[in-house]
Amino acid sequence: MSEIQSDERRVASVVEEIAGLVDGGFQAMEVCGTHTVSIFRSGIRSLLPEHIELISGPGCPVCVTPIGEIDRAVRLAHRQDVVLLTFGDLMRVPGSTSSLSMARAEGSDVRVITSPLDTVEIARGEPGKKVVFFAVGFETTSPAIAAAVREAQKSGIGNLFVLSSLRLIPPALRVLLSSGKLALDGFLLPGHVSVIIGAEPYSFLPREFSSRGVITGFEPLDILEGLSMLLRQRNEGRAEIEIQYRRAVRAEGNPRALRVMDEIFIPVDARWRGLGIISDSGLALRKEFGEMDAAEAFDIPYEEVEEPPGCRCGEVLQGLIRPPECPLFGVRCTPMHPVGPCMVSSEGSCAAFHRYGGMR
Amino acid sequence: MCLGIPGKIVAITGDLAEVDFSGVAREVSLLLCPEVHEGDYVLVHVGFAIQRLDEREALETLELFREMERSWDE
Numbered sequence: 001m002s003e004i005q006s007d008e009r010r011v012a013s014v015v016e017e018i019a020g021l022v023d024g025g026f027q028a029m030e031v032c033g034t035h036t037v038s039i040f041r042s043g044i045r046s047l048l049p050e051h052i053e054l055i056s057g058p059g060c061p062v063c064v065t066p067i068g069e070i071d072r073a074v075r076l077a078h079r080q081d082v083v084l085l086t087f088g089d090l091m092r093v094p095g096s097t098s099s100l101s102m103a104r105a106e107g108s109d110v111r112v113i114t115s116p117l118d119t120v121e122i123a124r125g126e127p128g129k130k131v132v133f134f135a136v137g138f139e140t141t142s143p144a145i146a147a148a149v150r151e152a153q154k155s156g157i158g159n160l161f162v163l164s165s166l167r168l169i170p171p172a173l174r175v176l177l178s179s180g181k182l183a184l185d186g187f188l189l190p191g192h193v194s195v196i197i198g199a200e201p202y203s204f205l206p207r208e209f210s211s212r213g214v215i216t217g218f219e220p221l222d223i224l225e226g227l228s229m230l231l232r233q234r235n236e237g238r239a240e241i242e243i244q245y246r247r248a249v250r251a252e253g254n255p256r257a258l259r260v261m262d263e264i265f266i267p268v269d270a271r272w273r274g275l276g277i278i279s280d281s282g283l284a285l286r287k288e289f290g291e292m293d294a295a296e297a298f299d300i301p302y303e304e305v306e307e308p309p310g311c312r313c314g315e316v317l318q319g320l321i322r323p324p325e326c327p328l329f330g331v332r333c334t335p336m337h338p339v340g341p342c343m344v345s346s347e348g349s350c351a352a353f354h355r356y357g358g359m360r
Numbered sequence: 361m362c363l364g365i366p367g368k369i370v371a372i373t374g375d376l377a378e379v380d381f382s383g384v385a386r387e388v389s390l391l392l393c394p395e396v397h398e399g400d401y402v403l404v405h406v407g408f409a410i411q412r413l414d415e416r417e418a419l420e421t422l423e424l425f426r427e428m429e430r431s432w433d434e
């Protein structure tokens with residue numbers, strides 16, 4: 001009980017500190033979907049002075065996966081000789097005509113996994129099938145997938161394939177800033193992506209854009225502290241990358257995880273929903289692991305697909321509009337009947353606004 | 361999707377650790393974070409330890425987790 005009280009006191013004192021630091025408007029982007037959810041759930045917005053605006057960014061891996069990539073996974077799932085594995089978040093994301101959960105209802109073998117290591121076990125247990133892992137995620141998740149690929153190769157498993165929709169965060173931030181459409185005072189940078197990559201990959205923010213960022217943890221107190229650090233930087237005229245989430249993030253990241261990731265994957269140009277093609281922002285298997293690359297092993301060319309009519313997820317992901325500004329929000333598009341991915345994923349801003357009420 | 365949960369290493373066998381998450385034990389891979397010992401706190405994501413945590417701060421985080429869970433459940 002006493003610890004809870006002391007947490008409440010800490011929250012109150014950081015909120016007070018923030019109030020003292022605000023001077024005019026202040027706009028920060030929380031890049032990561034996990035931040036978005038934590039901000040909504042904890043009611044942080046209601047604690048903040050009115051002039052502070054938090055904008056959700058493109059850090060929901062499911063939301064930025066283009067429809068054409070969902071379609072490719074659905075096409076693979078429909079094959080009789082394929083077992084398709086993926087993380088639960090992707091199941092309900094609508095492709096152009098179907099989703100993975102619809103494919104499963106129609107009899108396809110689609111399974112949800114919680115760890116990339118499961119893929120190796122399942123491939124071992126299904127020697128007569130081609131087991132395809134539809135992999136979505138950012139730097140947080142990619143090293144774990146790389147480790148599983150390495151394990152599969154080491155143990156001579158020949159029937160595991162990876163359909164990679166893995167993406168990297170820093171190139172997306174560069175595109176957001178280059179567009180010049182956002183007037184941001186700073187970024188709350190994603191804590192768990194940064195556990196892996198550290199602080200250096202963000203150094204272009206201050207260097208090239210005079211922008212600032214604080215690598216922030218996910219508890220309400222972390223987020224408030226991150227904001228207070230951003231405000232301090234702004235007030236003191238500094239533009240730097242700082243680490244608030246010190247209990248988990250080291251400046252150099254996790255070198256071992258980076259090494260494993262680099263051993264297996266190579267950066268390639270990738271499409272982002274709402275942001276278009278961004279150079280070196282995706283991860284593909286290196287040549288040495290080419291036989292495990294589902295894009296090579298199967299005939300599944302990428303087909304460009306139009307966004308669902310009326311869905312403004314693209315603008316939501318760039319922080320250009322709030323979900324309630326989409327005419328379909330809450331009317332035709334709800335978490336039960338999502339039109340776009342920002343409403344499907346629990347980390348999507350449309351879903352968060354819908355669930356927790358779209359205040360400021 | 362980038363959720364990481366702190367837990368305490370109870371036992372280590374090769375590349376695998378048994379990790380205690382507030383009373384629930386799970387098997388966790390140490391392939392990405394090999395330099396850990398029994399008793400250490402680690403941050404776990406999709407079945408992999410991805411970083412060792414400072415013990416005092418890990419405990420604080422766990423307390424915050426529980427507190428947040430209580431308030432979400434309401």
Ligand code: SF4
Binds near residue numbers: 313330
């Ligand atoms: S409310 Fe639905 S239709 Fe509108 S932008 Fe969000 S996901 Fe797309």
